Amino acid sequence: MxxxxxxxxxxxxxxxxxxxxxxxxxxxxxxxxxxxxxxxxxxxxxxxxxxxxxxxxxxxxxxxxxxxxxxxxxxxxxxxxxxxxxxxxxxxxxxxxxxxxxxxxxxxxxxxxxxxxxxxxxxxxxxxxxxxxxxxxxxxxxxxxxxxxxxxxxxxxxxxxxxxxxxxxxxxxxxxxxxxRRRPLKRIQQIEGVTNRIIAGDLGQRLPVSDRRDEIDRLSSIVNAMLERIEQLMTEVKGVCDNIAHDLRTPLTRLRAHLYRTRVELGDSPHTVQMDKALAETDLLMARFSALLRVSELESGQRRSAFEDVDVAALLGELHEFYLPLAEEKRQALVLEIESGVHTLRGDRELLFEALANLLSNAIRFTPEAGRILLRAVDDDGVPRIDVMDTGPGIAEQDRELVFQRFFQGQDEAGRAEGFGLGLSIVAAIAGLHGFRLRASGAEGGGAWLSLRCAPETL
Known part of the structure; x- marks a missing residue:
């Protein structure tokens, strides 16, 4: 012990x-x-x-x-x-x-x-x-x-x-x-284990109830009834959002097709500029609904079967190679650092690539020209931790817990909202699926520091 x-x-x-x-x-x-x-x-x-x-x-x-x-x-x-x-x-x-x-x-x-x-x-x-x-x-x-x-x-x-x-x-x-005192402690440990799984997103879990019907069982029964209601409400709310996103994809696809055909038919008409703007807005809407469905899929936990040992150096090397040209276009320095002792982590490689790609694209978008972006992997008490640090405007301290919520939009230096607030929600959903800890903080000298501690977290 x-x-x-x-x-x-x-x-x-x-x-x-x-x-x-x-x-x-x-x-x-x-x-x-x-x-x-x-x-x-x-x-x-x-x-x-x-x-x-x-x-x-x-x-x-x-x-x-x-x-x-x-x-x-x-x-x-x-x-x-x-x-x-x-x-x-x-x-x-x-x-x-x-x-x-x-x-x-x-x-x-x-x-x-x-x-x-x-x-x-x-x-x-x-x-x-x-x-x-x-x-x-x-x-x-x-x-x-x-x-x-x-x-x-x-x-x-x-x-x-x-x-x-x-x-x-x-x-x-x-x-x-x-x-x-060991018996009550053992029951509390069982309740703690179930509670951790509920916090991780598995609302179908219920606290254990014995046949003794003592005060702990009575409390567990009350909590289970509350969880039943919460799960029902969450399912209803999530179902409404998912259904809206799913049902609107088809008419939006048709709308875009009609707009595209109209744009082609107009040829060199003065109205083509307005049609191009309408097409861009339609693409933005479709991307937003696709992101909503993506977050829903990840939060449902349906991708755990694809977990495997992932080579951290190879994953970060591929990300660095993929985003280096985009950073060079903005005259940014994209630096890759991998600490010795960091080898593999357990997870879904495609999802981890998607999450880290979101973090890197955000860093490139918000970092000014001639800025510096650091992608590194370090050993954190025997656990791999991946950091993305930039020299951009950073994230306000009061917003660091909110940036992972759906539709929350940060502000760039000019005060203009960027994106539609689902990129970091996808990252948070992927981290939650793996049980990893995602944290936003400020980098030394300004800028944002987002870290992904790649080990299942327990309370």
């Missing part, structure tokens, strides 16, 4: 929807598990404080040596070493017990507090715990400490379990996200 295709996949609505759901699920799971961890931690802290309070209440009944004996007995039964005690004066001086220093921040007869650690007899230092100080009946201060390492271990176990639970939930969710 290319990087472009991968980027499009991540930007799709299905990926975003599934990704948003996955993020919300992760966020909610994290909050839920965080609350569970917080509640368990508080419960364990409460257990630790309750244990210290129970011991404090138990030892508060004793005093003097009896209290010391009870404390020592409790240590002997504490096989895990969870608890420790220390007996101190009211001023904090150590009197008895393994706890050697009064914990900082701990006050007598106040709630228990977390301490970072404590020092035992023999220099042994224990990890964090919870300490509680209570006053005895004989005016001493008893400090009880409970090690929190065991509880911390329980917290760690719970935290690990929660993290594993999130991981085992997120990983299948991400995998499901990846695989679930």
């Amino acid at each position: 290319s990087s472009t295709r991968l980027t499009e996949g991540w930007r799709s609505s299905s990926s975003r929807l599934l990704g948003l759901y996955c993020l919300l699920f992760i966020a909610w799971s994290s909050v839920l598990l965080g609350v569970v961890y917080w509640r368990v931690s508080n419960y364990l802290d409460d257990m630790s404080e309750s244990a210290l309070l129970q011991r404090a209440h138990l030892f508060h009944r004793f005093q003097g040596d009896v209290l010391d004996d009870a404390l020592n007995d409790s240590l002997r039964y504490d096989i895990h070493g969870t608890y420790a005690y220390g007996m101190f004066t009211a001023q904090g001086k150590h009197l008895a017990g393994p706890l050697m220093a009064f914990p900082a921040g701990v006050r007598a007869d106040q709630p228990s507090r977390e301490i970072p650690g404590w020092l035992l007899a023999g220099g042994e230092r224990r990890e964090a715990g919870r300490a509680l100080a209570v006053s005895t009946q004989d005016q001493r201060v008893l400090v009880l400490v409970r090690q929190s390492g065991k509880l911390s271990g329980v917290n760690s176990i719970i935290l690990d379990a929660l993290l594993w639970g999130i991981s085992l939930t997120v990983i299948p969710g991400l995998a499901g996200w990846y695989f679930l």
